[in-house]
Amino acid sequence: MTEKEIKISYEEYRCPEEMLPEDRELVCEAMEAMNGAYAPYSRYHVGAAVRMSNGQIVRGANQENAAFPSGLCAERTAMFAASARYPDKEMLSIAIAGGVYGRLGKEPCTPCGACRQVMAQYQAKSGKPMSVIMIGSSRIWKFRCVDDILPLIFDGI
Ligand code: THU
Numbered sequence: 001m002t003e004k005e006i007k008i009s010y011e012e013y014r015c016p017e018e019m020l021p022e023d024r025e026l027v028c029e030a031m032e033a034m035n036g037a038y039a040p041y042s043r044y045h046v047g048a049a050v051r052m053s054n055g056q057i058v059r060g061a062n063q064e065n066a067a068f069p070s071g072l073c074a075e076r077t078a079m080f081a082a083s084a085r086y087p088d089k090e091m092l093s094i095a096i097a098g099g100v101y102g103r104l105g106k107e108p109c110t111p112c113g114a115c116r117q118v119m120a121q122y123q124a125k126s127g128k129p130m131s132v133i134m135i136g137s138s139r140i141w142k143f144r145c146v147d148d149i150l151p152l153i154f155d156g157i
Contacts (some may be wrong), residue, residue: 029132030137046073048078053128073115111132116149130145132145
């Protein structure tokens with residue numbers, strides 16, 4: 001038996017002003033995207049913004065439904081819209097913000113497993129790393145690529 005280790009490094013910022021201009025812009029877009037949330041059940045509003053290789057930014061927000069599985073997270077709303085709108089372009093980065101009634105939480109908003117899997121597939125499709133930015137009011141995290149938030153990704157297709 002050999003014990004192995006997976007090491008993940010990521011960047012932490014205290015505020016958007018510390019970030020590169022394009023990341024800062026994406027952070028603002030994700031925070032504004034929270035206004036599009038429809039979350040009458042959880043009251044937790046999530047916004048996501050995807051930067052495409054053509055410079056366009058596509059936003060998404062979580063949408064809930066009385067038939068619970070019918071709702072969708074902000075990240076997938078944004079990625080599916082982005083892929084439908086620009087099917088030939090790569091998704092270079094995604095930023096995520098969330099909080100109760102749209103009030104940004106202190107800790108960064110971290111994407112669910114299903115959204116990570118969808119990110120992984122679009123990243124594999126494009127062949128370019130998709131960075132992931134998770135936003136909180138006290139700190140912001142940036143991961144270089146989806147592998148860093150979903151180690152040992154399933155890509156068996
Ligand atoms: N939600 C997202 O939009 N993204 C995530 O990654 C996790 C959760 C939404 C789903 C639901 O509308 C609300 O947050 C509470 O779970």
